[in-house]
Amino acid sequence: xxxxxxxxxxxxxxxxxxxxxxxxxxxxxxxxxxxxxxxxxxxxxxxxxxxxxxxxxxxxxxxxxxxxxxxxxxxxxxxxxxxxxxxxxxxxxxxxxxxxxxxxxxxxxxxxxxxxxxxxxxxxxxxxxxxxxxxxxxxxxxxxxxxxxxxxxxxxxxxxxxxxxxxxxxxxxxxxxxxxxxxxxxxxxxxxxxxxxxxxxxxxxxxxxxxxxxxxxxxxxxxxxxxxxx
Amino acid sequence: xxxxxxxxxxxxxxxxxxxxxxxxxxxxxxxxxxxxxxxxxxxxxxxxxxxxxxxxxxxxxxxxxxxxxxxxxxxxxxxxxxxxxxxxxxxxxxxxxxxxxxxxxxxxxxxxxxxxxxxxxxxxxxxxxxxxxxxxxxxxxxxxxxxxxxxxxxxxxxxxxxxxxxxxxxxxxxxxxxxxxxxxxxxxxxxxxxxxxxxxxxxxxxxxxxxxxxxxxxxxxxxxx
Numbered sequence: 001x002x003x004x005x006x007x008x009x010x011x012x013x014x015x016x017x018x019x020x021x022x023x024x025x026x027x028x029x030x031x032x033x034x035x036x037x038x039x040x041x042x043x044x045x046x047x048x049x050x051x052x053x054x055x056x057x058x059x060x061x062x063x064x065x066x067x068x069x070x071x072x073x074x075x076x077x078x079x080x081x082x083x084x085x086x087x088x089x090x091x092x093x094x095x096x097x098x099x100x101x102x103x104x105x106x107x108x109x110x111x112x113x114x115x116x117x118x119x120x121x122x123x124x125x126x127x128x129x130x131x132x133x134x135x136x137x138x139x140x141x142x143x144x145x146x147x148x149x150x151x152x153x154x155x156x157x158x159x160x161x162x163x164x165x166x167x168x169x170x171x172x173x174x175x176x177x178x179x180x181x182x183x184x185x186x187x188x189x190x191x192x193x194x195x196x197x198x199x200x201x202x203x204x205x206x207x208x209x210x211x212x213x214x215x216x217x218x219x220x221x222x223x224x225x226x227x228x229x230x
Numbered sequence: 231x232x233x234x235x236x237x238x239x240x241x242x243x244x245x246x247x248x249x250x251x252x253x254x255x256x257x258x259x260x261x262x263x264x265x266x267x268x269x270x271x272x273x274x275x276x277x278x279x280x281x282x283x284x285x286x287x288x289x290x291x292x293x294x295x296x297x298x299x300x301x302x303x304x305x306x307x308x309x310x311x312x313x314x315x316x317x318x319x320x321x322x323x324x325x326x327x328x329x330x331x332x333x334x335x336x337x338x339x340x341x342x343x344x345x346x347x348x349x350x351x352x353x354x355x356x357x358x359x360x361x362x363x364x365x366x367x368x369x370x371x372x373x374x375x376x377x378x379x380x381x382x383x384x385x386x387x388x389x390x391x392x393x394x395x396x397x398x399x400x401x402x403x404x405x406x407x408x409x410x411x412x413x414x415x416x417x418x419x420x421x422x423x424x425x426x427x428x429x430x431x432x433x434x435x436x437x438x439x440x441x442x443x444x445x446x447x448x449x450x451x452x453x454x455x
Contacts, residue, residue: 184296
């Protein structure tokens with residue numbers, strides 16, 4: 001247990017901050033994903049063929065290609081793309097993209113592909129009468145979406161959002177290949193310097209189990225809260 | 231996008247695809263047995279067997295595959311008694327370690343799929359089989375198993391695709407599968423976009439094939455035919 005001491009003698013504090021980093025990346029990724037999912041789900045539900053196609057292309061590619069490959073694309077291609085844009089605006093220097101942003105974006109885009117399907121399914125499962133009633137009552141489209149459709153949709157989507165969150169949380173472990181110090185990377189460093197990989201990787205597994213357990217509890221509470229009667 | 235560069239590297243990536251398919255196939259093959267085994271344990275009335283199955287699937291589904299593969303490849307090598315035992319022949323190779331990790335991982339997910347498939351079997355069918363005088367083994371093999379396989383096809387198809395993507399983690403333990411070779415080409419040439427498009431397309435094609443095989447099987451074994 002000396003290995004987990006807090007402070008300079010052990011790895012307790014490092015692993016604690018690494019866990020916070022994992023949570024932070026996962027949270028950033030899922031919000032980027034929600035943002036993308038809102039756009040692409042509306043594309044998929046739209047009546048315009050070309051938008052449908054773009055929506056399907058996004059979900060097919062990012063759910064069908066391994067996460068690691070997407071991460072490599074952003075890790076090696078990210079700064080290139082940013083520098084390309086910067087060059088258009090007349091800046092020629094080297095720009096390095098922050099590992100946190102690379103990770104959050106690559107996982108976020110993958111997570112968004114899963115969320116898109118969740119949002120689409122939830123909107124489709126809302127009773128058509130709700131749309132018709134809102135129209136008849138004279139609400140504008142923007143208003144009834146925000147006030148009537150989306151609140152109902154979120155309740156229906158909650159169990160699936162919980163699934164996407166679990167996937168996203170576990171996917172963050174792959175960002176360790178880019179050098180961002182989250183649970184997996186920190187365990188790798190600790191395992192390397194103490195030559196005790198079994199202990200540190202097992203401890204990493206425990207940390208992930210703790211995080212998935214905790215999020216399950218929170219989502220169960222939320223589900224209960226949102227399925228209450230009005 | 232440089233088409234010549236993409237075409238030049240295509241054969242190398244295609245060759246690496248063989249390893250990806252090999253890993254996927256072997257893990258899924260062994261994973262089915264692990265999955266059925268733990269699904270049966272899960273249905274057992276003996277508490278301890280139930281809990282073993284429950285916690286197995288809980289642990290393997292609650293942790294990232296990367297952690298699992300690292301524990302098996304880097305972690306177990308630390309134990310002296312493993313290095314001195316016959317297990318070491320298997321556990322010193324990244325190839326077999328990857329397959330063990332993938333098998334245990336897909337086994338956990340499949341056990342959940344099979345379990346819920348067994349649970350949805352209509353009780354009347356089982357009772358009918360029993361009253362016709364089939365013994366327990368025959369009821370399981372001839373009645374329950376075929377129905378459960380049909381029930382679990384759609385979910386199992388998803389799991390196959392997830393496993394295909396999961397094999398990309400073999401590249402983290404030095405194996406040169408499709409993702410491993412793609413990473414190598416990217417890091418030596420710094421052309422991520424071309425390589426991503428070629429390697430990504432290969433993955434998508436395999437996904438497409440799996441998807442269609444499952445669709446075909448679903449149709450073939452659907453109840454109303």
